Amino acid sequence: MKKIIVLLLTLLPFHVTNAQSYNPFYANIVANTSQENILNDLTAFENFGIKTVGSNALTNTENWITARYQSLGYTDVVLQPFTYSAGTSNNIIVTKTGTLYPNTFLIIDAHYDTINGPGTNDNGTGTVLLLELARLLENVDTEYSIKFIHFSGEEDGLIGSNYYVNNTVIPQNLDIKLVFNIDEVGGVNGMTNNKVVCERDLTNPQSNNEASNAATNSLATLIELYSNLDTEISNAYASDYIPFENNGHIITGLYESNVSPVNHTIDDDLAHMDVAYAFEVIKGSLGAALEFAVAFEALSLEEEEHYNEMISISPNPSSNYITIKFIKPLQQVVDFKIINTLGKEVYKTTLSEQSQIIDLNNMASAHYFAVFKIGNKRFVKTIVID
Numbered sequence: 001m002k003k004i005i006v007l008l009l010t011l012l013p014f015h016v017t018n019a020q021s022y023n024p025f026y027a028n029i030v031a032n033t034s035q036e037n038i039l040n041d042l043t044a045f046e047n048f049g050i051k052t053v054g055s056n057a058l059t060n061t062e063n064w065i066t067a068r069y070q071s072l073g074y075t076d077v078v079l080q081p082f083t084y085s086a087g088t089s090n091n092i093i094v095t096k097t098g099t100l101y102p103n104t105f106l107i108i109d110a111h112y113d114t115i116n117g118p119g120t121n122d123n124g125t126g127t128v129l130l131l132e133l134a135r136l137l138e139n140v141d142t143e144y145s146i147k148f149i150h151f152s153g154e155e156d157g158l159i160g161s162n163y164y165v166n167n168t169v170i171p172q173n174l175d176i177k178l179v180f181n182i183d184e185v186g187g188v189n190g191m192t193n194n195k196v197v198c199e200r201d202l203t204n205p206q207s208n209n210e211a212s213n214a215a216t217n218s219l220a221t222l223i224e225l226y227s228n229l230d231t232e233i234s235n236a237y238a239s240d241y242i243p244f245e246n247n248g249h250i251i252t253g254l255y256e257s258n259v260s261p262v263n264h265t266i267d268d269d270l271a272h273m274d275v276a277y278a279f280e281v282i283k284g285s286l287g288a289a290l291e292f293a294v295a296f297e298a299l300s301l302e303e304e305e306h307y308n309e310m311i312s313i314s315p316n317p318s319s320n321y322i323t324i325k326f327i328k329p330l331q332q333v334v335d336f337k338i339i340n341t342l343g344k345e346v347y348k349t350t351l352s353e354q355s356q357i358i359d360l361n362n363m364a365s366a367h368y369f370a371v372f373k374i375g376n377k378r379f380v381k382t383i384v385i386d
Ligand SMILES: [Zn+2]
Pocket: 111, 122, 123, 154, 183, 184
């Protein structure tokens, strides 16, 4: 029986080609995660009080979050107001622009409204996680754009995230790579908090479920690579990723494994959670965000010059083909892609020969970016097709 099972597994179309591996460049960034910052931010969040929609506490929290992004140097900080029976509130949407795919977004989101209590765990932890990721990603180049979104009205029925999907995502036909939702990752004081739940989409529509499953498996792998936590896979439900999932997007999420017995009560405070656990969740999430947004190392001017001499593209401008030549035989395969000025990939291959011809016959006349991926670095040349 066992042999048959093994044989079946090897025949399954297992998507292991993008298996995540430990990246020392990412680990160096993760190593800057600060438990002190996290504690300070959770304390500040707690001190604002009970953050129901319509309360001054929520407005004060909103102002604090907004000011934090501004002090970090983020300039694209947008408040999106929406109104319902409880009052008017704002989603806070912060965008970091990707260098290769500026119009394709990794959304990392958490709600910042609370119900019945200060909500230090639900969802101060998600709020603070976004702030810490934003701090550590601010000066890191990423291929994809990132939106950090702090939703409001979650506790009243996902009001803010529904509003965002209906009033931004759908009318703008926003190109979303992945929605990564964080809700309640503080654990339980006094318990052994060493595991986090990675949540995948198991509901209708079905079209996005396989991709959500793959992203969630990646998330679990990445959490284990960049934190000391174990992971378990479960299903996504009842948080701000749901309006995205209903609209067909690929979602994943994090939730604590030891579930707080005091959420949605006055006791949801620091004393009832585990800051050291939140710190580990944040480290793992940062590793995952670096991988999902495809962070890379900037080239020094010297390296830029070096690759300029090493790599030639001719003719440029070209009408039907280009020849890519390396000055020396390649020691390793180089990933190569061509991206249009809208940030859409139009050609992709791997280069292993010292000289290689690329057929451009079915590409429209325009400027493009030819991108060579060399380890953690990217060398980009403009090519013109006319
Ligand atoms: Zn929550």
